[in-house]
Amino acid sequence: MPESRAQFDVDDAATHFSRIIDLVEQGEEVIISRAGTPVVLVIPVNLVTRGRPGGSRVGGGWPTTR
Numbered sequence: 001m002p003e004s005r006a007q008f009d010v011d012d013a014a015t016h017f018s019r020i021i022d023l024v025e026q027g028e029e030v031i032i033s034r035a036g037t038p039v040v041l042v043i044p045v046n047l048v049t050r051g052r053p054g055g056s057r058v059g060g061g062w063p064t065t066r
Contacts, residue, residue, distance in 0.1 A: 007031040007038075 006023055013020060013032045020030050024042050032040040 005029045
């Protein structure tokens with residue numbers, strides 16, 4: 001993981017969403033915070049799907065809230 005990540009608060013993230021996508025497409029990781037507390041880490045999809053360890057979740061796929 002990068003040592004320094006771009007960080008946006010929720011309002012700025014909404015305003016600069018295209019910029020966040022551009023950063024992530026370039027391999028950056030972006031933190032989105034609410035009231036100074038990090039709540040979301042945006043990472044490139046290839047980091048999520050590459051080398052994912054198997055066996056801990058039957059069926060694989062994206063996690064859900066169900």
